[in-house]
Amino acid sequence: MRRPSSAGRPSSTGGHAPRPRAEQAEQLGFEGMPERLFVCTPSKLGAYADCPRRYRYSYVDRPAPPKGPPWAHNSLGASVHNALRSWYALAPERRRPEALTGLLRGTWVREGYRDDEQERAAYRRALGWLEAYVETLEPDTEPLGVERVVAVKTAVLAFNGRADRIDSRPGPDGPELVIVDYKTGRTGLDSDDARGSQALALYAYAAERTFRRPCRRVELHHLPTGTVAAHEHTVESLARQLSRAEETAHDIMAAEKAIADGADPDDAFPTDPSPRCGWCDYRRTCPAGSQTPGKDPWAAVEQPAEGTPAQG
């Protein structure tokens, strides 16, 4: 679950705190002028909420600092997602469990594993997850979208994101949409994870407007355990998540503006050290992260570990 935006977060080096955007507008005499929209994805918002410095390394600094090596858990997650996308690309009569071996082989991402033996074990595990998962799918039910991009504009955001799956299911007043997100991490998930996921809420908000149908239910499908963690949003809870995303966007725009006005970029985007640093792509660049022992690229597919990153 992502933490709230870092609005008001003190600078780690005691420098200037970015000023609120509303205050800037007042000082510059721009009231009433349309503000530029903040173009974002769930990953972009999540990166800032996790750590403003990581956001800067990913989205502001150009050239971007070098990343660490690829992670095996990302490869595993991508392989499973790709195989499920390929599954739905098959004609319904060809969606048989025996097709999965070819689908997973065809989309397998090899990077990050310690050795061939570990990679083979991960492949067998992933195939088992997929075989069990497709048994739970309704053979005659076609999703409304698979890896479908949904987008929406608000007064602050131009949001777009790719939902793993969007289902259309019968509701009391007609078809309703459901956002489905596949998860392959080591730890199980519960309804609090589904409720707290800003990404899922924004997908639901955007899908409702894209398809002009109610979309309140969000589901995390955790393939390793075969469990589904679900939450039914309300108009109000979606609005709250949207409002938090807009606050994060304001914080980011204020920090970018502060740099443009001459602030030290290290002050505008402070570090936020946590157990996640061991998994951060920019640990070697970051002054806080470089003091944290790094994880092996395959650590998250080997054993449960503190701060293990979420796997999509």
Ligand code: SF4
């Ligand atoms: S190493 Fe830690 S503090 Fe540094 S950018 Fe990454 S997450 Fe942030």
